[in-house]
Amino acid sequence: MKIRKTSIFLGVIAGVSSIFLWFVLNFYNPYSNLTDSEPMINTFFMLFLPACLAIIASLTSKIFLMLIVFLWSLPISLYLFFTPSIFALFGLTSIFYLISLLLMRRAKIRTVLKQ
Numbered sequence: 001m002k003i004r005k006t007s008i009f010l011g012v013i014a015g016v017s018s019i020f021l022w023f024v025l026n027f028y029n030p031y032s033n034l035t036d037s038e039p040m041i042n043t044f045f046m047l048f049l050p051a052c053l054a055i056i057a058s059l060t061s062k063i064f065l066m067l068i069v070f071l072w073s074l075p076i077s078l079y080l081f082f083t084p085s086i087f088a089l090f091g092l093t094s095i096f097y098l099i100s101l102l103l104m105r106r107a108k109i110r111t112v113l114k115q
Contacts, residue, residue: 007100011066015054018047054069063104063108066101
């Protein structure tokens with residue numbers, strides 16, 4: 001039960017953090033151009049939507065959905081991880097997605113073995 005709660009906590013925290021970072025990246029970043037919507041749309045589909053799905057996957061303990069979230073957000077998270085800015089934290093949220101996924105899987109295996 002403790003593993004399940006930890007996986008939920010990490011998944012939700014990672015999702016909420018990604019949403020917060022996405023808003024900062026697009027609306028409070030001095031280097032972003034609010035008149036150019038293409039970067040905002042790209043990051044919406046690659047960071048914001050997976051974060052929302054991560055929250056849902058965590059709360060419902062859906063392992064497959066969390067795997068999709070991790071793989072979906074990994075390319076741009078890795079790209080941002082190697083930038084010298086606060087947006088490198090997207091790499092950390094991606095790692096939290098993976099840890100949450102692994103903990104969900106472990107909790108599922110433990111539940112099956114107890115039966």
